[in-house]
Amino acid sequence: MSSTPDSAPAKPLTFRRYRDGDHQVKNWQSEIFDADHSHKCPTYIQSTPPCQGSCPSGEDIRGYLNIVRGIEKPPAGMPWQEYAWRRLTEANPLPSVMGRVCPAPCESGCNRNQVEDFVGINSVEHYLGEYAIANQLAFPKPTHSSGKKVAVIGGGPAGLSAAYQLARKGHAVTIFDERAELGGMMRYGIPGFRTPRTVLDAEIQRILDLGVQTRMSCRIGTDVTLDQIKTDFDAVFLGLGAQSGRPLPVEGSEAPNCVTATAFLKAFNDGRLRHVGKRVVVVGGGDTSIDVATVARRLGHIDQVHESDRPEHAITGHVAHDVAEVSARQGADVTLTSIFAVEKMQASRHEVEHALAEGIAIRGGLAPVKVIRDAAGRATGLLVVRCEAKIAGGKLEIKNIEGSEEVIEADLIVSAIGQSVDFTGLEALNNGRGGITADKNYQVQGEASLFVGGDVVRPHLLTTAIGHGAIAADGIDRFLAGEPLDKRPKIDVHTWDMKRKLVEKGVTLSEVHEPIRGTDSNSAAIHNFDNRSDRYVIPHEELFLGHFPWTARHRRKIVTLTAEQALNNFEERVLPLAESEAIAEAKRCMSCGLCFECDNCVVYCPQTAVFKVPKGKSTTGRYVDTDYSKCIGCHICKDVCPTGYIQMGLGE
Template sequence: MSLANPSVPAKPLTFRRFKDGDSKPLAWQQEIFDADHSHKCPTYVQSTPPCQGSCPSGEDIRGYLNIVRGIEKPPAGMAWQEYAWRRLTDANPLPAVMGRVCPAPCESGCNRNEVEDFVGINSVEHFLGEWAIEHKLGFAAPAERTGKKVAVIGGGPAGLSAAYQLARKGHWVTIFDERAELGGMMRYGIPGFRTPRAVLDAEIQRILDLGVEKHMNCRIGTDVTLEQLRSEFDALFLGLGAQAGRPLPVEGAEAANCVTATAFLKAFNDGRMRHVGKRVVVVGGGDTSIDVATVARRLGHIEHVHESDLPERVIAGHAAHDAASISARQGAEVTLTSVFAIDKMQANKHEIEQAQAEGIAIRGGLVPVAVLRDGNGRATALRVARCEAKLVAGRLEVKPIEGTEEDIEADLIVSAIGQAVDFSGLESLDNGKGGINADRNYQVQGQPGLFVGGDVVRPHLLTTAIGHGAIAADGIDRHLRSEPLDKRPKIDVHAFDLMRKMAEKGLPSGKVEAPLRGTDQSPGAIHNYENRSDRYVIPSTELFLGHFQYTPRNTRRVMTLSKEQALDNFEERMLPLLESQAQAEAKRCMSCGQCFECDNCVVYCPQTAVFKVPKSKSTTGRYVDTDYSKCIGCHICKDVCPTGYIQMGLGE
């Protein structure tokens, strides 16, 4: 076992603002000069950073990183950790869970990738979530109750997110779930060594503490009808999830020991399955398939298996394994196949590397063509063939290559090729494609007061379901208040609110029209301020990247296991950053589209036209101003602005 804290190897910067041979001028709209001046002057434009634009739950990532790094100060008497956590949980009430398991599309979108490496957003989220649990932080109760009642069907990430947001808005919420405990796929899909149950329980309990009630072991459509709920509640949210697995679409896949990933993981997370076969083959390529493979590696196998202890019988729910058999376990040989090459697989790259370190054989470019069975009907091998796979118009096309077939021996075959919604008792809602049609507010078409979210809309990430729940909660709130369901913003995120910061500091604000724009007359904002967060994601080309020096990423310590060490090891593998590391990592954030108070514009302005706002009138996002009687439009402030917050306009 090794406990590593790898650092990014040093390498020279690759960014240069101007390269040898550059001769093409910028667009004439940006560079209209008359001698040493132009008709343009600086404007201050708040944009959405690409990390936030890539986050399905719309977290104010730039906002809480600026708090962690010390740029945005918390209110008096509040620790910066709590203030950052509260900014984070405006969008996502489960940061300690998501900080561990989210594949972090925000990091893929991070503009810092153009300098050396992305900001470890996920690791800072992990740190804040852990700090909040350690210090027993809770959510603030709503100031008043509306008296309206909402039923949330499904206690997974979408349902919990909707319940959380609705409770904060003052509505009474009841969650109905067919399982014994809340959490959905976070509890019954992801193994505990990735999401420790104490962490999951703590974050769920905070939501319940807002006054949210729960009814467990209650399936809608069977134990209670949708019509009954509609008569008792003012609105409904359906977060059904997709917890029915998809079997392999090949001949012989009906064998008893050919099971789905969701059934496999549920049997494990229920504590019923204690060992698997000697040879396990997993078909997939996403994070779920990695979870199955790593669980199988940890469970191992026993030499002499009684008929009642066969893995498929336990998965089917007939019995639980005898705990006494654990002592006889040996390692299982686990193979994971994917139609994509390994570097193109959808699973988190870090998880793939961990699985390979544990001795799991990952083979890309293979498609299943048949399940081979013995005389008793049990699967003995998976026949695969080399293939070419590509996405065409959003659909996966897989073409087997003739003559490349081979057989991979197996005692257990697990299909992790996707999930489906179980519409039993709710067939009328099925759109014929295994989902439910909804508008941009996630209201079911033609059914006011009925909203949906999560995998029932589109199977995707846990954080996507959290985002759906929050947007649906906004729609439900407006519905309950008899307000029209307006069109959602093009970029639907939790944006930094300058007006909130001014009110928090006690600064006066004048009338500001929406979308928020400042003028040189209104005290409501800095001169010529505009908030484009609802419609513009700022690219790296708008930043002065030359400002940022090479700074290695602060990485979390990860426990890497060998093939032998993985057996029976269910300890958490990923440790949170230390406080100093979290702060250092937050300082790597380039604060794209928002001032981070670097003073470049003030220092480099040759006319001293750009100046600091007096401390008594300044706040985050309101740090510098421009004296337009001095400004000649030389563009220098825009050119040296690292974050792209300063744009040239005013004359157009």
């Protein structure tokens, strides 16, 4: 039975906000603030996702994950793995290395943490890096030469990144490095079971194949003056690195068997250090201290150590431990101390877990007081005191607890409390704080042709140094072209490019490509699209999280060793995802700030105003369009957009 009286006139239902005949607003400026009206219709706003905003090298993470998951299609004839790798390496030329050792701040920032767990970005990067090496992918060589020469001082991550970006721009690049091989701390700091040397060599060689020249075992400031380099080259990038360790600032630290972490790791990576003694104490709390502790656990000790075989001789000199080859290794007791509580240490959580599993004792809340020495001057232990440490107002505050002192016995003490830059021969560059002063383009103050990056600016992550190198390369390129160095964008990341994608697909808007936003009908524009990636990071509050079901993360296989298994085990611990796992993990990405073609807006639009763009004209980011003659500004499309790509803007 109908609930409407028969006498009632039939009237079609409508969800429009205007009365019949009143649907066209002639002067919307005068009515725009009416509380009971809406003149807002869908606009398509590309924003930076927090993963990219948290990535120090500025990778287009969302972009390559969308390629891996199959949303963005590669050009005809190109495997998706190669297309994703090429997108990734626009920012970072060392993905296989970084996929292993980067602590992945991108994952901490991932909006997926609001659903269940972050996307395994690092593991997908690792997979793509391995694919590129296995398939011998190469970077395309520059199509032109600028005729300009650039010197890159330092062959670590900052220098390699700068050299890579500069070579792609057509400049002739020469890398100078005081070591025998390139890689910086990736080779001489991080142990090989974390960065396999075959992987590091492959990714460095790919950069050199762009035409980058090298001068190894050549130290600027000693073998060649900086003035000579400035005369011979049009611009200089200073990626000096911080490879001088800091000794413990306590009495007795001059003991011969009290060494720095950088000296320890270099001796190990050079192949000189073969054993460490029965009791090793590492002072630190960061990833470097974990590297020292895990290396010490693997090297162990040997009985019947003669004076010439003591570990400090291999660390501070150039004497190899040949005796270790014929002696039975035994485990070492390794203790790592930190002024911070264990859960507040700077080291990556999974590295801490590895160390604990391998039998390394990690003790937080301990401050070194004094190195205990015997009559011969060698360290026999480290006096420590319980403490409470915190950072307040940007400064470290340590409060020692009186009466809590104890001695930790040691045959070798390693200081991993920080690193410094060796300015020998380059003293004029030292700003008095152990670094070089530069602006946001990393141009050295008062030296227009000098640019800088990496630990000499601010000791941080390897991927931070890669980002510095890329930004400095942009500045050098503009300097060489005689262009002013513009202010860097607020959010300095590599972003997905709508116009490039349209050109790649063969879609032409018109001969006029600007403006690219602000209309729903002009063929010279992309329908109401605005790229705000340079200034806006999209938070999870703007996403429709209800769209995403709980999905477990696909984890890499990580080999965890016991204390006994770790001894003399230098095999790699982190294994890459399989292809199917990489795809499945990429599908967990929520594509924050960019359409991933879920169809929600089309399905839920009550006016059928939102529609799919015809296949011949569609591409990533241009999957749907809006007919503003039908749109009533109900906001439903925005509410159900999982990625926050749809925002409500002005429209007619």
